[in-house]
Amino acid sequence: MTKRGKAPWGPVAGIVAVILAIVVLGVLLLSGKSIDILQPAGVIASQQKDLLIFTVVLTMFAVVPVFILLFMAAWKFREGNPKKTKYSPDDEGNRTLELIWWGIPLTIITILGIVTWVTTHQLDPFRELDNGKEPVRVQVISLDWKWLFIYPDQGIASVNELYIPVNRPINFTLTADSPMSAMWIPKLGSQIYVMKGMSTKLSLMSSETGVFKGSNTNITGKGYSDMYFKVHSVNESSWQDWIKKAEKAEPLNYKQYQELAKPSRNIGIKLFALEDKELFDKVVMKYVSSSGMDHNTDSNYEARKGSH
Structure with a gap:
């Protein structure tokens, strides 16, 4: 041929x-x-x-x-x-x-x-959702290689587990005490990046109950692949039961936080009774430049706070 x-x-x-x-x-x-x-x-x-x-x-x-x-x-x-085909390139x-x-x-x-x-x-992540119901405030800290969720109004905290009531706005304030991370819960909405020394915001709301997966979508080292957390969207009674359970857990203050913040992998789910209501602000402020101060001390947070 x-x-x-x-x-x-x-x-x-x-x-x-x-x-x-x-x-x-x-x-x-x-x-x-x-x-x-x-x-x-x-x-x-x-x-x-x-x-x-x-x-x-x-x-x-x-x-x-x-x-x-x-x-x-x-x-x-x-x-x-x-068949003969006419070719007309011009x-x-x-x-x-x-x-x-x-x-x-x-x-x-x-x-x-x-x-x-x-x-x-x-869909601006800073735009707070409003459906007439009281929103839930959650402070999020990205760590190596885990997530810490703080509920300042309820006085509790959790690691690698996020509980939220269904059909109520969730107003997140996020920061990092590790390399830049990105929190994403695909079933609920927007991804948001978090960095040291600054905070950002995100507003989400679940429309159905269930267990969803959240993760870090930004590579942050050897433990990055294990940096997942569970999101439980529950009814009001289950939400209140979980709060009561967390209130009985071990206390979390800045000293315990410093131990928790050390690099670790696959530590599972932990609950805490929040002892230090200003913990999130201290984590953000410790990376704010301040001459002559050790950014890792609890006392220096009070000094910087008083100077503003």
Whole structure:
């Protein structure tokens, strides 16, 4: 067989590969059982899922025609095509085609720009959610390699376990006493980065009960892969029962915190009765530059606090 008579396996293989990739992706998206962002259990996560689906569908109006034209061109101009095909590389001036391949992308970009602007403000992590119910304040400290959750209003704390009442806003204030981390609970919503010496905010709310997974999505050393925590979204009675259980646990003050903050892996879940209500502020302040002071001492926090 001559070179011209060879079968066009290259384009065919490419088409088959793309089709298989689309099928596999479709199966994953339709099943959704292992993709938390497609099975939201919170108000913010639900809005983010809708935005994701809208964006994918809208971009398909540009992506699908491109691949269709790609495969058509590969098939039409293949080496073994027995039909004579006119090749016009210098063809120009077709206003209809120019309007299509410039108009569609520009329209898509304009729509996406408007939607992104609106949703960026709607889903601002600093924007506190309000559904008429009293919010729960949670202070979060990222450690090596664990998470500490402090409930200042309830006077309790927990390690690697976050309990929240369903359908109540959760207002997080976060910092780090370790390398920069990022907390993410896919079923509830936004990821947020945390750093030493500063605090940031995040507001989430669960819309159903269940146990969800939270993690650190920023590599922070050898224990990074173990830095997971459980999120229990429970009804009000279970929430109160958990608070009572934590109130009976061992006390947590700054001295005990310093031991807890030492690098460790897989320490499991721990509960504490919060003895030091200003613990979170002390962790933030110990990285604030202050001449002549040892940032790791409890007494210096009081000195810096009094100077402000």
